[in-house]
Amino acid sequence: MAAITKKSSFRAVYRALFQSVTNLLDKNEIIQLKQIIADCQSKMPLPEMLENTLKDNIYVAQIVLNDMSLRKSALFAVMLHEYIDHQLITVAEIEKKFNISISSIINGMTRVAALYKKSASLETENFRKLLLSFAQDVRVILIILAQRLHLMYILDKFPEETRQEIARESSFLYAPLAHRMGLYTIKTELEDLSLKHTNIAIYKEISQKLNETKASRDRYIVNFIQPLEIKLKEVGFPFSIKGRTKSIHSIYNKIKKQNTTFENIYDLFAIRVIFDVPPEKEKLVCWQAYSILTDMYQANPKRMRDWLTVPKSNGYESLHTTVFGPENKLVEMQIRTKRMDEIAEKGLAAHWKYKGGASEQGMDEWLKNVREMLENSDLNAVDFMDEFKMQLYDKEVFVFTPNGDLHKLARGATVLDFAFSIHTNLGCKCTGAKVNGKNVSMKYVLNNGDQVEVLTSSTQKPNNQWLNIVATSRARTKIRQALKEIEFKDAEIGRETLVRRFKNWKIELEDGRLGRTAKKIGYKTLSDMYQAIARETIDIHKIKDIYSEIVRGENAPETLGNRSAETFVPLSTAETQNAEKEDIIVIGKDLKGIDYKLAKCCHPIYGDMVFGFVLATGGIKIHRTDCPNAPQMIQRFGYRIVKAQWSGKAEGTQYPVTLRIVGNDDVGIVANITSIIKKEKDVLLRSISINSNAGLFEGNLTVMVSDNKALESLIKRIKTVKGVKNIER
Numbered sequence: 001m002a003a004i005t006k007k008s009s010f011r012a013v014y015r016a017l018f019q020s021v022t023n024l025l026d027k028n029e030i031i032q033l034k035q036i037i038a039d040c041q042s043k044m045p046l047p048e049m050l051e052n053t054l055k056d057n058i059y060v061a062q063i064v065l066n067d068m069s070l071r072k073s074a075l076f077a078v079m080l081h082e083y084i085d086h087q088l089i090t091v092a093e094i095e096k097k098f099n100i101s102i103s104s105i106i107n108g109m110t111r112v113a114a115l116y117k118k119s120a121s122l123e124t125e126n127f128r129k130l131l132l133s134f135a136q137d138v139r140v141i142l143i144i145l146a147q148r149l150h151l152m153y154i155l156d157k158f159p160e161e162t163r164q165e166i167a168r169e170s171s172f173l174y175a176p177l178a179h180r181m182g183l184y185t186i187k188t189e190l191e192d193l194s195l196k197h198t199n200i201a202i203y204k205e206i207s208q209k210l211n212e213t214k215a216s217r218d219r220y221i222v223n224f225i226q227p228l229e230i231k232l233k234e235v236g237f238p239f240s241i242k243g244r245t246k247s248i249h250s251i252y253n254k255i256k257k258q259n260t261t262f263e264n265i266y267d268l269f270a271i272r273v274i275f276d277v278p279p280e281k282e283k284l285v286c287w288q289a290y291s292i293l294t295d296m297y298q299a300n301p302k303r304m305r306d307w308l309t310v311p312k313s314n315g316y317e318s319l320h321t322t323v324f325g326p327e328n329k330l331v332e333m334q335i336r337t338k339r340m341d342e343i344a345e346k347g348l349a350a351h352w353k354y355k356g357g358a359s360e361q362g363m364d365e366w367l368k369n370v371r372e373m374l375e376n377s378d379l380n381a382v383d384f385m386d387e388f389k390m391q392l393y394d395k396e397v398f399v400f401t402p403n404g405d406l407h408k409l410a411r412g413a414t415v416l417d418f419a420f421s422i423h424t425n426l427g428c429k430c431t432g433a434k435v436n437g438k439n440v441s442m443k444y445v446l447n448n449g450d451q452v453e454v455l456t457s458s459t460q461k462p463n464n465q466w467l468n469i470v471a472t473s474r475a476r477t478k479i480r481q482a483l484k485e486i487e488f489k490d491a492e493i494g495r496e497t498l499v500r501r502f503k504n505w506k507i508e509l510e511d512g513r514l515g516r517t518a519k520k521i522g523y524k525t526l527s528d529m530y531q532a533i534a535r536e537t538i539d540i541h542k543i544k545d546i547y548s549e550i551v552r553g554e555n556a557p558e559t560l561g562n563r564s565a566e567t568f569v570p571l572s573t574a575e576t577q578n579a580e581k582e583d584i585i586v587i588g589k590d591l592k593g594i595d596y597k598l599a600k601c602c603h604p605i606y607g608d609m610v611f612g613f614v615l616a617t618g619g620i621k622i623h624r625t626d627c628p629n630a631p632q633m634i635q636r637f638g639y640r641i642v643k644a645q646w647s648g649k650a651e652g653t654q655y656p657v658t659l660r661i662v663g664n665d666d667v668g669i670v671a672n673i674t675s676i677i678k679k680e681k682d683v684l685l686r687s688i689s690i691n692s693n694a695g696l697f698e699g700n701l702t703v704m705v706s707d708n709k710a711l712e713s714l715i716k717r718i719k720t721v722k723g724v725k726n727i728e729r
Contacts, residue, residue, distance in 0.1 A: 010055050020065065024072060029098060033079070036094075040083035053082060056150060063146040065185060069346050072098065075140050077105040078146075085110065108140030141181060148174045152193040167197035182315045185345050191249035191604055199252075206248045209262050217245070217269060224271065224325050231292045237285055238276040245269045267322070270332040272339050282337045283308050286319050289335050293632055297323035300330065305570045310398055310406065317344050399450045409446065412471040416442040419454045420475035427475060428482050429456035443469050463487060484632070487531055492615060494530030495600070501540055507547070511600050512658055512702050517547045585622055586647045587612050596620040596644075598655070602627035605655035607708035612642040620644075654704040656686060657711055657729060664723040665697045672721050673701070680714050682706050696725075 018030055025033065026150055041054065061078045064070045076094055083089050084106055089102050102261055152170055155163050171194035178187035196203045221243035246268055254265050273293075277285045281649055303322035311317040318336040325331040336344065397411045399418060409417055415435070419442070420427030432441050434453040440609040446452065462482045470476050480664055502509050511526070518529040521542070532538040547587075585596055596612065604610050609625040613633055623630060634641055663669060671688060677685045690699035711729070718727050720728045 013055050013058050017061060018061070024065070024075065024497050032097060033076070036080065036083070036089060040080075040086075040088040043088050044083070044086060056154075056479065057082065059150045060143070060146045061155070063149055063186075064143060067346060068142050068146065068183070069342075070139060073102050073105060074143060076100060077102045077109065077139075081106055081109050085113070090492065097573050098129060104137040105139050105143065107139050107452070109143065112140070112144055141177065141471075142161050142183075145174060145178050145181070145186055146181065149189060152190060155193070155197060162418045163197050167194040170194045171198070182288060183346065188247040192247050195249045195252060202252055203248060206251055207263060210248070210251075210268070213268070214245075218243075220326070220329070221269065222272065224331060228293065228296065229271075231290060231296060232273065234292065235285055235288050239289075240274050241271065242274075243269050244269050244475060263576070266330050267332050270334055272334040272336070272341075274336055274338055276338045277341065282339070286335045286337065290319055291319065293333060293335070294321070295333075297325055299323050299386060303332075308407070312396065315462070318344065338704075354685065397446055399446050399452050402451060402453045410472050413446050414442060414469055414471060415440060415444045415446065415452065415454070416466060417472045417475045418446060418452050419472050420470070420478050421472070422454065424478050424482070426454055427478055428462055429458065431455050431457045431460050437455065444464075455521045487527070488632075490534040491530040492525045494533035494535075497533050498540065498543070500529065502544070505544065507544070510656065510687065510702065511549050511603070512689065513547060513699055516550055516689070517543060520546050520550075546728065585610070585612075585644050585646045587620060587642055598624055599623045599627065601629055605657060605705060605708055605711065606646055606653065608646075610644045610646070612644040613637070614642060616639040654684065654706055656702055657705055658697070658702065659701045659715070659718075660728050661701060661718065661724065662696065662698045662726045663726070665692045665695050666723045667719065669697070669723045673718055673724070676721065677701070677703060677714065680710070682710060683714055 005126055021030065037054070046121065048337075053653050057078055064074050064078055067075075080089065080094060084094075085090060091106055095101060095103070095529065133355060148170060151166065153167060158166065169188045172256060175190040175194065177188050178184075192203075211629065225241050225243070229241060230240075250269065251265060252261065254260075255262060258264070273289055275282075275285050275289070300322045303320070304319035307316055307318050307320070312467065317340040318334050320332070322330050322332050322335050385658065396408050397413060399407055399409065401407065401422075407418065407421060409421060413421075415433040416427065416430055418433070419430040430442055432439060432455045434440070435444060435446070435453065437449050437451075439455075462479050464483065466479050467476060499509060512527075515526055518526050521538070523529040523532070529538070529543070533540060533543075587596065597619065599621045603625075604622050604624045610622050611625055612620045612622055612629075613621055620642065623633070627633075661673070664703075670688075674685060674688070677683055685702055686702040686704055688699060688701050690697055703711075706715065715727055715729075718724060
């Protein structure tokens with residue numbers, strides 16, 4: 001943002017932007033862009049107020065172009081997205097006129113903007129949605145970071161409470177995100193500006209002390225650099241040396257971490273040597289410079305960091321060391337090339353200028369991990385944020401396969417993490433490993449340089465304890481997915497076992513009773529009970545006894561009368577007519593006569609939109625398309641989904657449907673509901689279960705209906721009963 005200042009007039013800001021893009025756009029493109037802005041601005045509601053919005057967009061565009069090196073597509077997305085939102089111009093028109101592609105960026109920016117409409121700061125529940133936008137097009141991340149940095153520049157215009165929320169969020173989420181993108185300059189600014197608003201006293205104190213010691217610090221840097229420059233000329237390539245003071249936020253963290261004072265922080269600055277050399281000679285020149293430096297000054301070997309041989313996963317490449325300089329003071333040194341420095345300052349964006357390196361692959365791997373986390377629907381918003389935050393600042397450990405392939409993992413990663421990083425199946429079958437030739441357990445924490453050979457067993461499978469062993473979000477996501485699949489299979493097997501045994505005992509199964517049976521035994525869900533059956537941790541005879549007890553209770557004679565739901569007991573079960581007869585289902589491409597069963601989890605009835613699910617044990621289950629389990633089945637077992645639809649007419653067959661009903665606990669309301677059911681043609685009440693609490697009642701009605709039209713008619717009639725608040729299938 002060097003070309004303009006934050007207090008510049010709108011005309012100055014506008015003029016400066018177009019002067020700065022002459023190397024990016026030709027003269028005709030600049031004229032066309034100006035014309036679009038002028039035309040759209042004149043049509044915008046309250047254009048005089050929106051001049052400030054346009055000015056903000058220009059500031060953001062300057063950050064995107066100057067600090068991130070993004071190109072035409074990002075510029076047009078930033079400058080024109082407001083007009084696209086107001087439907088004054090379309091994405092297609094812009095793409096055709098300027099021969100660019102901006103649709104993915106605009107879609108991401110629109111989704112993110114929608115999350116912030118209600119509040120200037122992000123709520124935790126919306127965090128996954130925000131990341132979904134990020135993961136589609138990485139340029140969205142960079143533009144949102146630029147918008148956040150500009151927001152921090154103008155934070156003074158917000159109320160105090162809003163300022164605090166935005167500042168905390170910038171430090172908590174956006175600064176580490178900038179760090180992960182390799183945008184160290186922006187990360188530093190976000191952290192410093194956040195500290196300025198959340199702890200102004202500390203910020204002013206450190207800032208004042210830095211100013212007071214600036215003169216002596218500058219003199220020391222000059223004395224250190226002068227003799228070094230003479231020696232470095234022997235390398236034979238152009239270079240520059242500069243001193244850089246640490247950020248206020250970084251100094252504050254050191255004071256807290258070391259429990260010390262400002263005066264005791266020795267590394268207030270770092271000196272950077274930057275060479276301008278061809279790519280093929282980069283490492284040679286950097287190591288040569290390192291040799292010259294350590295010949296002149298004594299190095300501290302514990303402070304040596306080699307990110308030349310293996311760059312950080314966010315693309316950072318440099319050679320770091322700490323030496324004892326004049327007056328025996330410790331001085332941090334960074335040796336890198338011009339390319340490395342640009343990537344270090346501008347992060348991921350600079351990779352488009354220097355494509356194809358190992359650092360670019362590392363970023364792709366990180367984005368892949370983010371997408372895998374987003375696909376894990378079982379992770380709640382808070383846990384998801386914790387998982388994501390863990391990825392942002394993690395240090396790394398480097399290990400090798402027996403073939404010598406290098407793998408990067410988060411520091412603290414175990415053998416099990418390593419196995420899942422290679423392949424999901426390898427992780428699921430892992431029993432331990434040989435590390436450097438010695439047998440270790442899957443809990444073994446890996447160290448730099450370890451050679452790891454994963455040991456497996458065909459009978460091994462994940463369990464919940466594995467989640468406490470792993471340290472990486474990728475492994476944790478894969479374990480959760482595997483556990484869900486195991487639970488799903490066990491539940492299917494358990495259900496089939498129960499149905500078979502009850503059929504042998506000539507006992508009719510009904511899901512409402514089974515649900516009450518499971519709860520009476522102590523299971524939270526029916527699925528939990530099915531899994532227990534499959535794992536043989538419960539005697540199936542116990543289930544039979546409790547189920548039979550519930551049936552006897554339902555069949556006990558009772559008169560309804562004008563009572564409230566609080567004193568209501570279950571109604572006797574109505575006789576089921578023709579329940580076994582099912583209408584024809586056409587599966588796949590007009591295939592009839594295939595063995596299938598109607599799923600008990602969603603009770604599809606004639607007329608419902610349905611699909612088929614191929615069971616692991618053979619056969620097909622028919623589910624409603626709005627079945628609660630449908631998203632999970634489609635996402636994880638899409639290859640087992642087949643098309644299905646009803647055929648023929650709904651004649652002579654009735655289907656059980658359970659309705660959940662909530663209402664005011666008024667006298668006679670239950671009798672009114674059951675009276676309506678009795679009056680409905682071809683509808684039978686099979687069972688009713690009511691609970692009452694604090695003036696409200698909720699209960700389940702199981703009815704037998706011929707098709708979904710009859711069901712819709714019944715629901716409409718029940719909704720007319722005074723006191724009924726909600727009824728749903």
